[in-house]
Amino acid sequence: MLANPIQKEKIDPRVKRTRTLIRHAFDELLAETSFKSITIQSITQRAEINRATFYAHFPDKFVLLQDTIQRAFQQELEKRTLSACHYSDDNLLALIITVCEFIAQSDQHCKTIDSEFDMLVETQVKNQIRVLLEHWLSLTGSEIAPGIAATATAWAIYGLAIYWKHNRSAAKPSAEQFAQQVFPLITANLKMVQPI
Amino acid sequence: MLANPIQKEKIDPRVKRTRTLIRHAFDELLAETSFKSITIQSITQRAEINRATFYAHFPDKFVLLQDTIQRAFQQELEKRTLSACHYSDDNLLALIITVCEFIAQSDQHCKTIDSEFDMLVETQVKNQIRVLLEHWLSLTGSEIAPGIAATATAWAIYGLAIYWKHNRSAAKPSAEQFAQQVFPLITANLKMVQPI
DNA sequence: CCCCCTTTGTTGTTTATCCGACAAATGACC
DNA sequence: GGTCATTTGTCGGATAAACAACAAAGGGGG
The missing domain is CATH 1.10.10.60 (Homeodomain-like)
Known part of the structure; x- marks a missing residue:
């Protein structure tokens, strides 16, 4: 299986x-x-x-959906060579952009008005973000548990991406612009375990 | 199998x-x-x-080729609704055109300079032409064996199609023009068993 | 509420495909 | 010609997929 x-x-x-x-x-x-x-x-x-x-x-079909999301997001990460690299400001910025565009694209591809579906996507993607961040943080050898920072950051990134998707009709910033705008906020979460 | x-x-x-x-x-x-x-x-x-x-x-791969040719030609016939119809001048004309275009297209599609390959294609296509003609002739209830006329006609049609493929660079008649040009010759083969 | 229909998991059996191995045939190169 | 590598058919055993059947769980509509 x-x-x-x-x-x-x-x-x-x-x-x-x-x-x-x-x-x-x-x-x-x-x-x-x-x-x-x-x-x-x-x-x-x-x-x-x-x-x-x-x-x-x-x-069941729920696990199939998880698997589908998993693979699709992983593919997006690999397209930008983010899946197996170290931490850097550029990589973090690219990660934020990836999440935004992934949400936008999946929203456009799927014919779904289904909160359960959205919840499954959210859970899966947040988890993958967390795992990736945890991997990055673990490579820095920080003394503080990376799980905490990675979790907080993952939630923050996903939440902001959702915010961007819903509000982009107003100010219409591109994913890149938005990512740079929120970048200081995100790094704040990591600064605790990531000394300059 | x-x-x-x-x-x-x-x-x-x-x-x-x-x-x-x-x-x-x-x-x-x-x-x-x-x-x-x-x-x-x-x-x-x-x-x-x-x-x-x-x-x-x-x-073996020879039977596979036969099968491939068979299906490709059959598909061309069905595209022009010739595979399950009665005899008529229009249908015979369409058949000649089909053979010409099939040969031209397969020649263009396949990267093959191989007499064995050409022979297999020829055998297979001639046979399918014969079967179709025999079916048409059998529906007319002629008293003369349809096998003879169908065989002769099949060979004639295929031979002329090959001739057209080789010589079209000179006079450049379209398949339709060529088919109308040779139509009397072809019907001559069938007239023996196909009273007016 | 009950009825009817569809979907869901699951099971046991049959069948198609996989896999490794083999000897024979073929073909290229020296 | 001889050697070596590749391809070819073919086989027996292992495994995934097909199939039919079943009870159970939804999911409307009367």
Whole structure:
């Protein structure tokens, strides 16, 4: 079930195929209808796989959504080579921009008016931000627990990104502009554990 | 092996998937390299299936090519609704045009300088033309064996199409013009069994 | 409320695909 | 010609996926 965090071993082509089919069908459906109205049946039907096979890979559609978000956000991070780098002001700025644009793009791609869906996305993305920040902080060897700072910062970044998405119709700052504007606020969270 | 001529029964999604993967990989390779240099290994590798699985569907790459040609030509016929209709002058004219354009297009699509390949295409297409003509003739209830006339006509049509492909650089007649030009010759073959 | 229909997980069995291995055939190069 | 590497068919055992069936849980509409 759900390959290891680091999938180094060769994977059976059959499971690779099946998972790709499931994910592709799910992506299509997300663009067409709301998450709430997507059924396991509709996914497996679209993917042209047996319904029982779905359960061999995902326990339910919620985990599938988590997995989808996870991969999509990870891809955005890797596109900007943020997933495996150290901390720097530029990288933090890029991270903020990434979150803003990811939220904007997923909002535009998905046909969903569904608070449950939004909640799942939020939880998943915040968690990934936290993990990344924790990784950055752990490399600095700070004496204060990185978990605290990473959590606070992750929440702050996501909250600001949401704020930007809702209010951009008024002032219309670009993601870059907004990120630079809020940058001091964010670094404040990290300064506690990140001496100059 | 190779579904029945009329595949009415439900087909296992797995075999449908596998065959699609094989055909798609083969199409790609045909566009990239010569038929001669395509190996079973390269096909299964591209298709991301096991090599042994290939043999569960096709005995060798020659049969796969036959199948590919068969389907491609059949699709061209259906595009012009010729595959399941009766004989008429218009339909015969359309058939000639179809053959010309099919040869031209396959020549342009495939990176092959291979007489063996050309021979297989020729055999397969001529045979399909013959079958279609035989079907048309059988519907007329003529007393003369349709096999003779259909065979002769099929060879004539294919030969003329090849002639057109080689010589079109000189006079440059369109397939339609050429078809109308040779139409009397072709009907001459059929007139024996097709009283006015 | 009950009824009807759909969806959901789950199970046992069958089937297609994977995988490694093998000998034989082929082809390139010396 | 001989050697070496690659490809080819083919096999037996392992595993993923298909399939049919089931009880249980929603989810409207009368």
